[in-house]
Amino acid sequence: MTKKNLILLYGILFSLTLFLTSCSSDDDGASANFPLTADIFNSVNGKKVAFQGLTNSATSWMWDFGDGNTSTEKNPVHVYTEGGYYTAKLTATSDDGSSVSKEVKLAIDLTPYILLTGGPTATNGKTWRLASGHSDMDYFAYADADLTPFDGAPNPLPAGIFGVGLGLGEVYEDEFTFYFDGSYSHDVKDDGASFSGLVYQFLTTGGAGIVNPSSDQSFGLCTGAYTPESDATFTYVENEDLTVSSVFGGDGTMTYSGVSTLDFSGTEFIGFMDFQRKVIIQDIKDNSMRLVMFMAAEPSAPGINTNGLVLTFETVN
Structure with missing residues (x-):
């Protein structure tokens, strides 16, 4: 073996020794x-x-x-x-x-139900509130088959519209908590009131339940006194045909096919207090969900839905 090859062999052996030493596990x-x-x-x-x-x-x-x-x-x-x-x-x-x-x-x-409730390890449930920033999918609608945008209302809704535009900024504070076991809680905060419809309040309380009539009543919105129910529950259905009352239906109803829904026990609701408490979930993600809530805003058609509120909710950290 030549001297040159011998030096090369020693070099390889030395490098291999260092490598094996450094690879201890x-x-x-x-x-x-x-x-x-x-x-x-x-x-x-x-x-x-x-x-x-x-x-x-x-x-x-x-x-x-x-x-x-x-x-x-x-x-x-x-x-x-x-x-x-x-x-x-x-x-x-x-x-x-x-x-x-x-x-x-x-x-x-992560199923939609787990996104809604936080899953079995969320011992305090998952809490949501109306997103003051809104999304580019938030708008006022007619309660027709296509939830057509309401004439004269901004579309999409600008950030903070219920506060700056209507003087109802407190509606962004109310919190709605869903638990994995199907229980539900609702916090109306210090004002003791929830987002509501003016017609609903006049028809159910004669107006006595109105806490904040809004600085602009043209949209028919207000806040109304509400005491959350104890031991409330909710029901989530991933896919069903939802029939609600509607002035746009030939028989006084409108059916929305293949939708996800939330329904509540007793008088409970999420987001908006009116005659129709069962709502449509249009979209749900980890930190946001978009709901369709219905409103009866025509005194001549008491209790029959005329409009929809398509609004985004966000999680409360």
């Missing part, structure tokens, strides 16, 4: 060479999650999957029984008893 007992660290990699497929513990100098691993189940495997696979939001935690421990932890937040199989 949790399993070879080289805990003295690296500080104890932990990180998490995960991949989600439906309700199944494959976890990988990325650790240095650990000799044991404890996983808490956030649903009451645990594992001591380094790289476990876990199947959640319910979709929802979970926080998985890995605690890695070394030979000397020291430990380090890492958490990862997971969104598992």
Whole structure:
């Protein structure tokens, strides 16, 4: 072997030795060479999650999957029984008893119902309020088959219109909380009133229930006194044909086919208090949902819907 080849061979052997030394892992007992660290990699497929513990100098691993189940495997696979939001935690421990932890937040199989309620781990439910910023899909409508935009009203609704435009800014403060078990709560805040229709208030209370008649009554809106019910519940239906009263229907009704709906026990409602309390969910995401709420605004057709309010709600953090 030539001198040149011999030098090259020594160089390769030296580099290989350095490489093998530097590649010590949790399993070879080289805990003295690296500080104890932990990180998490995960991949989600439906309700199944494959976890990988990325650790240095650990000799044991404890996983808490956030649903009451645990594992001591380094790289476990876990199947959640319910979709929802979970926080998985890995605690890695070394030979000397020291430990380090890492958490990862997971969104598992988010159905519309879980988006609405926060899922089984949301012990305080999920709270919504009318979004003061509105969206480019918010507008006043007629209660016809196409929810045609109402003549003379801005479309889309500008941000803060109920406050700056109508003097009803308090309607952005009321909160509506949905719980995974189907219970429901409603906070009307300090004014003790909710967003409502003027015609509804006159027909049901003779006007005595009106708290704020609005600075511009041309849209028929106000706030009305309301005491939320205790032990209220809600019902979510993902797909149904909803029939409501309507002055635009030949038989006094209008049917909206294949819609998602929310309905409530007793006198409860979300967002807008009027004769029709069952509402349509047009769209729902993690932090926003858009609803269609109906209003009976014609005194000559008492209790029959004339209009719709297409409005966006946002989550309360």
